[in-house]
Amino acid sequence: MSLLEIAMRHGTDKATVHSYIDVYEQYLSAFRNETFEMLEIGIACGASLRMWLEYFPYATVRGIDNSASAITSQCSHSRLKLLQVDQSDRSSLNCWIPNCSLRFVVDDGSHRPEDQILSLCWLWPKLAPGSLYFIEDIGANGYSKEPNLLSYFGAFGGKIYSICKHGRKDDVLFVVRKP
Numbered sequence: 001m002s003l004l005e006i007a008m009r010h011g012t013d014k015a016t017v018h019s020y021i022d023v024y025e026q027y028l029s030a031f032r033n034e035t036f037e038m039l040e041i042g043i044a045c046g047a048s049l050r051m052w053l054e055y056f057p058y059a060t061v062r063g064i065d066n067s068a069s070a071i072t073s074q075c076s077h078s079r080l081k082l083l084q085v086d087q088s089d090r091s092s093l094n095c096w097i098p099n100c101s102l103r104f105v106v107d108d109g110s111h112r113p114e115d116q117i118l119s120l121c122w123l124w125p126k127l128a129p130g131s132l133y134f135i136e137d138i139g140a141n142g143y144s145k146e147p148n149l150l151s152y153f154g155a156f157g158g159k160i161y162s163i164c165k166h167g168r169k170d171d172v173l174f175v176v177r178k179p
Helices: 003-010 021-031 047-055 068-072 090-095 113-126 140-145 147-154
Strands: 037-041 060-065 080-084 102-107 132-135 159-162 172-177
Touching: 003 021, 003 047, 021 102, 021 132, 021 172, 037 047, 047 060, 060 068, 068 080, 090 113, 102 113, 113 132
Parallel strands: 037 060, 037 102, 060 080, 102 132
Antiparallel strands: 132 172, 159 172
16 A cells, blocks of 8 residues: 555545655655654644554654643554654753664654754754654745745755645655765
């Protein structure tokens, strides 16, 4: 089953509201049957967590969110590890240091540029070479044309996908692979 089919079944906004699924499949399909750990920042109702669990049958899926109710409302699964962490708070981030090697990170948290930058800078040194880092919705709140933000992300050597398939200005995804 394709990532799009799985995403639609679980109702994640990565396929319904935004148009990120093709990009994710392009970068991640090679890891489908590997054993690894991944992290999603911002879990909301958990649709994408369920999508990742199904698409990657051997992966441990980690999720962090600043909302206790988002954490406690999720399904129980042996490969799902959740923790309440506020991506905008350095002390909260410092209390959660992954004791694993993350294969990739998806930042779908606050969508605030300062939080996205903080999380990227905090996690980047902890990623192994070859790991991927995705930041969704960098166009949220009108920041898509903010030259400082785009040049900041561009300094990491990644690629910015401005998809806007559904007419949304925040359909902008940043992807970088750690050298």
